[in-house]
Amino acid sequence: MVAKKAVKKAARKSGDTSRAKEWKRLEKQFSNALGKASMGGYPAELEPRGMSFEHAFDPSPLLPPDYLQFVKELGYRWITTGETALGFLPPRWMLNLSQQMGEPGRKWEAVRAEREAGTHTYRFVMFASRDINDVNGYCFGKSEDGDALVVWNVEDSLPESELGPFSTWLEQEMQALGEALSELDEEREDADDEELGEPLGLEGESLEMAVAVKLPKKGGAEGVLAAFSRTEKELTLNGRKLGTLPASIGEFSELERLWLGSTGLKQLPGELGRLGKLKRLDLSFNRELRSLPPEVGQLQALESLNLKNTGLTSLPEELGRLERLTFLDLQATELKSLPACLFQMKSLKTLDLYWTPIPPEEIERLRQALPDCKVGTL
Incomplete structure (x- = not known):
């Protein structure tokens, strides 16, 4: 059993250490407790099998500097206990899931028509997920109180509420993941890791990195x-x-x-x-x-x-x-x-x-x- 006190201490530690280092420390705790199948990362080149809409968008104006620094140091990492998970989305998956999100206060039919026509101005970009099937997770968007970029909670494909700046949100998420690890019962810790592994299923939903068959342009x-x-x-x-x-x-x-x-x-x-x-x-x-x-x-x-x-x-x-x-x-x-x-x-x-x-x-x-x-x- 991982000591709850030690997990909290690692998750909360700051000062001269970056959030990326804190995440690495948390991954090590997961690996020690549950094995290497409990943590990993997504290739940046991971390409969804199909984009939701033909017209993509540039997410960079919606990505805060502290998030960009985090993924620059770590890439797109994930952690899972088998019951609790969090995965950071690689670039094309960010676009794909962002296209599937609605917008608060607007009918989906209107949003969809704009996205199909390529005239939509995206106000949110999804960057992390717990469940891609129902489009649950977290996105970046401007605060309702100003222009500051903050994290929003996404439930059933709709941004619902603000959760604060990225660094604050990340610290809270790491603490929650650490507590979920420390609270696993003995039966779960002694079980095999068949339930663990890449939690969002992105690799199975993505194109192969190398395409074996060259499709004809005509015919x-x-x-x-x-x-x-x-x-x-x-x-x-x-x-x-x-x-x-x-x-x-x-x-x-x-x-x-x-x-x-x-x-x-x-x-x-x-x-x-x-x-x-x-x-x-x-x-x-x-x-x-x-x-x-x-x-x-x-x-x-x-x-x-x-x-x-x-x-x-x-x-x-x-x-x-x-x-x-x-x-x-x-x-x-x-x-x-x-x-x-x-x-x-x-x-x-x-x-x-x-x-x-x-x-x-x-x-x-x-x-x-x-x-x-x-x-x-x-």
């Missing part, structure tokens, strides 16, 4: 698929302006992960249902995609379906047949009421309904029907 969507072996287990096509998904996608019989975010898709072929081993399907940020083919109900291995920021107004009833689906993202879709199929999906653990105009009473009925599912709403 349309069919030409793009022709560049890949039919035995591929993963296809990452985020950002490619496909427009359509060819029927030949059904030939990829070994496919387990298919990433089609921001590809300009307007419809999907029924042949998609032939992907019997597909576990993860990402169709996010295809605003002209209005419906799914009924054949999606044949994807019996599917565990995760991301439909965030699509133009969907309904879901096929066949979706209710997906007995292994545990994650479904319907954030910022055009759904005005809950499709009946959702009430059949007893395996769901996470359902994201943020920024949808679905009536609260319908959502409450769904919560009653799916008591084991976390239903996120605003």
Whole structure:
């Protein structure tokens, strides 16, 4: 058991030592208590599989000097107990999650329209996270009392309250992490570290550092698929302006992960249902995609379906047949009421309904029907 007094002393120590040194000292305590799987860092070059919007922005006016010095010395580090975690986001991930945040006092539809058009002025930039799925964590923005840059708490993709300057916030976070470490019970400390490791899942959600296949510039969507072996287990096509998904996608019989975010898709072929081993399907940020083919109900291995920021107004009833689906993202879709199929999906653990105009009473009925599912709403 790490001594609580020693942890607090290390976290609070200041003066001639930098915050970066205090963080290193805290990492050492985590490593000694829980092993090396409890701490680590993200490569600065880590690239999300797809950006939320085509138009990026320059975050530098929103990044305070003490934060810049911290990441200059340390890079983008993370710490986890398996239950409590904090990770500092590398640059492209900062932009990606910042694009997914709303703004206090504004409707998401208006914010989204500006970001799609490239006319939005960003007031906040997310720099650290506890949970990227629900966009929870911390961002920088100007104080409501002036122009000073302060840390804001982000809950369910919305900046909620000011937490003070970066250095003050960081000291408090390190103290909280130290206390979480010191309060672990004996059973948890003696357990193996299977629950530990990179806490935000950024590396699994990012592009490979080296791209093995050079995609053709011409030949349309069919030409793009022709560049890949039919035995591929993963296809990452985020950002490619496909427009359509060819029927030949059904030939990829070994496919387990298919990433089609921001590809300009307007419809999907029924042949998609032939992907019997597909576990993860990402169709996010295809605003002209209005419906799914009924054949999606044949994807019996599917565990995760991301439909965030699509133009969907309904879901096929066949979706209710997906007995292994545990994650479904319907954030910022055009759904005005809950499709009946959702009430059949007893395996769901996470359902994201943020920024949808679905009536609260319908959502409450769904919560009653799916008591084991976390239903996120605003």
